[in-house]
Amino acid sequence: xxxxxxxxxxGSRSIGLVVLGEEGxxxxxxxxxxxxxxxxxxxxxxxxxxxLAVATGYGRKLFLKEFGVPGRFxxxxxITEIQAHALGARALYPTARxxxxxxxxxxxxxxxxxxxxxxxxEMNDRCAAGTGKFxxxxxxxxxxxxxxxxxxxxxxxxxIAISSMCTVFAETEATTLMALGxxxxxxxxxxxxxxxGRVQSMIGRIxxxxxxxxxxxxxxxxxxxxxxxxxxxxxxxxxxxxxLVGALGAALHGKALLSKQSSLEAV
Amino acid sequence: xxAASLERFDGLADRFLADIEPLKEAGALVVxxxxxxxxxxxxxxxxxxxxxxxxxxQAPIPAAEKTLxxxxxxxxxxxxxxxxxxxxxxxxxxxxxxxxxxCDGKKKMYEFLGAVKPMHIMHLPFATGxxxxxxxxxxxxxxxxxLESATxxxxxxxxxxxxxxxxxxxxxxxxxxxxxxxxxCSPLSGLDMMAVSEAKSYxxxxxxxxxxxxxxxxxxxxxxxxxxxxxxxxARRILLTGCPVGxxxxxxxxxxxxxxxxxxxxxxxxxxxxxxxxxxxxxxxLVALARRTLCIPCSVMTPNAGRLxxxxxxxxxxxxxxxxxxTWQCCHTYNVxxxxxxxxxxxxxxxxxxxxxxxYSEADTEQLRTRIEAxxxxx
Ligand code: SF4
Ligand code: SF4
Numbered sequence: 001x002x003x004x005x006x007x008x009x010x011g012s013r014s015i016g017l018v019v020l021g022e023e024g025x026x027x028x029x030x031x032x033x034x035x036x037x038x039x040x041x042x043x044x045x046x047x048x049x050x051x052l053a054v055a056t057g058y059g060r061k062l063f064l065k066e067f068g069v070p071g072r073f074x075x076x077x078x079i080t081e082i083q084a085h086a087l088g089a090r091a092l093y094p095t096a097r098x099x100x101x102x103x104x105x106x107x108x109x110x111x112x113x114x115x116x117x118x119x120x121x122e123m124n125d126r127c128a129a130g131t132g133k134f135x136x137x138x139x140x141x142x143x144x145x146x147x148x149x150x151x152x153x154x155x156x157x158x159x160i161a162i163s164s165m166c167t168v169f170a171e172t173e174a175t176t177l178m179a180l181g182x183x184x185x186x187x188x189x190x191x192x193x194x195x196x197g198r199v200q201s202m203i204g205r206i207x208x209x210x211x212x213x214x215x216x217x218x219x220x221x222x223x224x225x226x227x228x229x230x231x232x233x234x235x236x237x238x239x240x241x242x243x244l245v246g247a248l249g250a251a252l253h254g255k256a257l258l259s260k261q262s263s264l265e266a267v
Numbered sequence: 268x269x270a271a272s273l274e275r276f277d278g279l280a281d282r283f284l285a286d287i288e289p290l291k292e293a294g295a296l297v298v299x300x301x302x303x304x305x306x307x308x309x310x311x312x313x314x315x316x317x318x319x320x321x322x323x324x325q326a327p328i329p330a331a332e333k334t335l336x337x338x339x340x341x342x343x344x345x346x347x348x349x350x351x352x353x354x355x356x357x358x359x360x361x362x363x364x365x366x367x368x369x370c371d372g373k374k375k376m377y378e379f380l381g382a383v384k385p386m387h388i389m390h391l392p393f394a395t396g397x398x399x400x401x402x403x404x405x406x407x408x409x410x411x412x413x414l415e416s417a418t419x420x421x422x423x424x425x426x427x428x429x430x431x432x433x434x435x436x437x438x439x440x441x442x443x444x445x446x447x448x449x450x451x452c453s454p455l456s457g458l459d460m461m462a463v464s465e466a467k468s469y470x471x472x473x474x475x476x477x478x479x480x481x482x483x484x485x486x487x488x489x490x491x492x493x494x495x496x497x498x499x500x501x502a503r504r505i506l507l508t509g510c511p512v513g514x515x516x517x518x519x520x521x522x523x524x525x526x527x528x529x530x531x532x533x534x535x536x537x538x539x540x541x542x543x544x545x546x547x548x549x550x551x552x553l554v555a556l557a558r559r560t561l562c563i564p565c566s567v568m569t570p571n572a573g574r575l576x577x578x579x580x581x582x583x584x585x586x587x588x589x590x591x592x593x594t595w596q597c598c599h600t601y602n603v604x605x606x607x608x609x610x611x612x613x614x615x616x617x618x619x620x621x622x623x624x625x626x627y628s629e630a631d632t633e634q635l636r637t638r639i640e641a642x643x644x645x646x
Contacts, residue, residue, distance in 0.1 A: 058633050082641035106634065118645055123638055125624060125631075 003258060004050035007250025009084065009243075010037060010059030013104030013132060013217060016247035017044045020255055030243050033059075033104075038066055050074055052258060054250040056084035058105070079253050081246055082110055082121050088249030089213040090116045092239050097209035100199065100228075100236065101245070102218035104132045107199060109206045122202050132218045134170070138191045141171050142184050149188060150221035156189035163194075170194065189223070196227035203232065212236045215245035268495050272483040273459055279466040279476075280514070284356055286471035287316055291360070296418050299361035299384075300468075301346060302369055303536045303563055304391055306407060306556045308430040308546070310365075311473070312422045313414040318357050319468025320364070322346035324515035325627040327354055334379060340598045341626040342511065343372045350383050357469075363417055365410065367391045369567045370600055387413045393569050395561050404557040411553065427552040433473050435545045440480035441467070442542040447487045448531040449585045452496035454487045457507070457520050457530025459497065465513050465537060498529040503643050506587035506618075508534040508578060508608060510595045516627050519593050519635065526640050532585040534577055535593070540564065566600035574604065575611050582616050589646045590620040591639075595627075619645065 004026070009016040012033060019027040027048070034040050037059050045067075051074035055063040060078040068076045081101070085108065089099040099110040111120040124131060139149040160182065164170040170191060177187050203212075212234060218224055219242035229235050239245055287297065298310045299320040307317040327348025328341060334351070335344055349355035364386040366377040380386055389406045392399035411422050441464055447454050455463075463483065470476040490497070505528045512520060512535060520530055532539055541563050547555040564573030581587075590612050594601045602624065609620040621642040625631055 058637065061633070061636070080637050080641040080644060082637070083644055106637075118641075121641055121645075123634070 005052045005054070005251050005254035005258060006048060006050050007054050007056065007084070007247040007252070007254060008041065008044065008063065009081070009246035009250060010041065010055060010057040010063055011103050011243075011246070012058055012106075013136075014243055015040050015044055015057075015059075016241075016244045017048070018244055018247040018251045019048060019050065020251045025248075028241065028244055028247070030241070037062060041067070045073070052077070052254045054079060054084075054254040056081050056246050056250040077254070077257070079250060081106070082108060082118060083253065084246040084249035085215055086110050086112055086116070086118045086249065087252045088245035088247075089215060089239075091248060091252055092245070093211055093213050093237050096211050096213045096237070098203070098206070098212045099245075100203065100212060100214050101216040102132055102199065102214075102224070103216040103243075104136075107131050107202065109199075109202050109208075111206050111209065120206050122206050124202070132216070134195060135191070135218065135221065135224075137171065138174065138188070141174055142188055144184075144188070147220070150192070150223035150225075152185060153188035153192045153223040154226065155185040157183070158186055158189075159193060160186055160190040161193065162187075162190040192221075192223045192227060196224055196231055199224075199228065200231045208232060208234075210234050213245075214238050215242045217243045219243075268490070269456075269459070269497055270454060270483065270486050270490060272479070272486045273463070275479055276463050276466045276483070280469040283318070283469040283471060284360060287318075287360065290316060290471065296362040297360045298414075299358060299364045301364075301366055301373070303541050303565070304367040304369065304389070304560050305365055306410065306560065308427060308434050308552075308556060309407065309411055309414060309422065311430045311433075312427040313411075313418045314420045315363075315414065315418050316471060318361060319465075320346060320349070320355070320358055320361065321468075321511065321513070322349050322355075323513040323627070325629075327352045328627065335376065338597050339372050339376075340370075340510075340595045341516070342595055342598075343376050345516075345627060347376050347379060350380055363387065365389065369565065370598070372597070385417070391567075392561070393567060395568070400554075400557055400561055403561050404551075404554050407553045407557050424552060428548060431546045431552055431555060432548055433477065435548065436477050437467060437473055437480065438542045438545060440477055440484060442539070443484045444480060444487060445532065445539055445542065446584075447484075447491055448529075450491055452491070452494065452498070452500065453504075453529055453531055454490040454495065454497045456498050456524055457505070457533065458517060458524055460530070461512065461517060461520060461533065461537060462514070464542075498524075499527065501527075503528040503589060503646055504531045504585065504587045505529065506532050506534065506578070506581055506585060506590045507538065507593065508574075508590060509593035509605075510598050510601050511536040512593065513537050518627070518629070518632065519591065519623055519625065519639075522632070522636050522639050523591065526636065526643055528589075528639075528643055530591075531587055532581045534574070534581055536563075536565065539581065540577070566598075566604045571604065574608070578608070578612065579615070582612075582618065587618065589642065590618050591642075592620050592622045594622065594624045596624055 006019040016030045053073045053076045055078045101108045107124045109122045139146045214236035296315040310317040322345025328344045331344040331348035367389045368374040546559040612618045
């Protein structure tokens with residue numbers, strides 16, 4: 001039996017996969033979630049085999065139900081995103097004390113002890129304010145591709161305050177500003193400021209010990225990164241693949257379990 | 268292993284309407300009550316039948332939102348929704364309603380309810396003390412007179428004292444059943460405990476209910492002696508506090524138990540909040556009722572130190588490993604108390620609290636599951 005383990009992070013926007021072999025990461029991949037989550041999971045797992053899968057993300061229970069029967073994927077377990085992100089962030093940055101993850105529909109802040117144990121976490125309430133969804137929505141409203149939205153906002157020449165955090169109301173506010181002839185870049189900046197402010201207050205509730213690791217797709221947005229750095233007075237560490245941190249953490253959890261088991265067998 | 272006597276409680280709510288049919292035919296009025304402050308003893312002593320009406324389901328909420336603001340607690344919207352949609356058979360069965368001026372949302376909603384059915388309002392003071400007690404006793408008297416004129420029956424001192432005795436007995440038995448969860452292996456899941464105590468709102472005959480509780484307690488005690496448990500071993504012990512929870516709004520309790528925890532004690536109104544507040548069985552029964560209800564540690568009271576001391580006691584007795592503080596969205600009183608509860612539980616008992624603010628819909632179920640599982644992982 002191979003000791004290959006993989007972690008799969010099924011988020012609302014993307015599904016991430018990390019395959020860990022003897023020598024470390026063998027393969028990784030991220031695809032959009034789409035409306036048919038299970039179909040995408042199957043596509044992601046095409047040709048992959050191992051002895052243990054660990055699922056995380058909002059689709060983890062669905063995954064467990066569908067693939068939990070022993071078969072090609074060996075054993076299937078799940079862990080929460082909170083643990084997965086903490087584990088993933090620590091593996092990439094061994095001294096990390098705080099993780100900020102802004103995903104498609106959730107924003108989480110996780111505080112860890114110097115030893116890496118999760119001590120507290122905060123998660124946004126159900127609404128999408130302050131998450132990737134909000135940015136996506138606003139990028140569409142301003143007719144800018146999502147992956148260029150942050151750069152676009154950085155072209156602002158002034159900072160205007162958008163007071164609504166509700167996705168629907170913020171769009172109304174943005175439309176009003178457009179009607180008043182405000183530059184689109186400035187409106188985009190206002191929307192980014194609104195998110196950064198909201199995230200900062202979440203971080204404030206938990207207390208932010210550096211180093212802070214910023215994971216999740218929104219970590220690719222240069223404007224959010226810049227605003228957080230200004231607001232927190234520290235530069236967040238950004239992984240090369242910020243949206244694979246959860247999948248990496250899940251896979252590492254599986255690895256740890258395996259080695260615990262084999263050490264038990266050795267006794 | 269689930270105790271066999273629990274089955275009898277499962278069906279109680281469904282049987283209630285059939286059970287009261289002959290009594291109604293014989294002329295008994297049904298009085299709908301909404302909260303723990305309602306003195307059901309007075310209702311019974313007037314020969315009427317009390318029934319709990321507090322709304323616990325999502326279904327009638329959209330109808331209620333046509334009149335009530337959407338940003339109001341789901342419990343209030345659900346209660347009102349049931350009243351106007353004619354979809355709650357208990358509400359339909361009620362001839363009269365009684366409400367207490369507890370939180371702002373509820374008391375204003377009662378003004379609308381008064382247009383649907385005859386409604387009596389009791390004005391609740393928001394503090395304990397001699398003056399408040401005298402005032403609340405006067406409100407008990409006003410309610411007594413209301414019931415007497417509505418039913419045409421006189422409430423005698425002896426009759427009222429007898430009802431107090433019966434309700435005290437019910438509370439003692441509920442406390443005895445709950446007490447069993449303090450053992451290392453709880454013979455009862457939180458969901459089952461909830462069903463057992465909720466049934467008290469739907470009993471036509473509290474004496475028969477007391478007898479059922481006695482049987483259940485005996486069976487559970489035997490199970491506990493034999494080391495049989497109603498929950499999985501290793502389940503994290505959770506103390507639940509906050510807003511009332513019931514059949515239909517048990518989402519958080521269910522998620523907790525699905526995630527491998529067990530609610531060993533519920534401090535809220537639907538749980539232990541008033542089980543051990545017994546009314547004095549001698550002396551003036553109206554004073555006894557006023558005194559008992561006035562010290563219910565509900566968040567509408569100010570100050571509400573009683574909640575913290577009740578949490579202290581439950582922590583010592585039930586040795587929870589974590590606390591879940593549930594607030595229904597827009598319930599200001601419980602929401603505002605939340606940081607106080609969190610700080611107290613951590614500072615005094617070293618226990619972490621997960622504060623959950625949600626409503627009756629299932630929209631956030633998976634998000635809540637993540638938060639709950641992550642919380643349990645931390646314990
Ligand atoms: S929480 Fe307070 S207002 Fe609500 S039912 Fe309980 S006693 Fe009544
Ligand atoms: S849950 Fe809160 S807002 Fe709702 S009725 Fe009870 S006290 Fe009022």
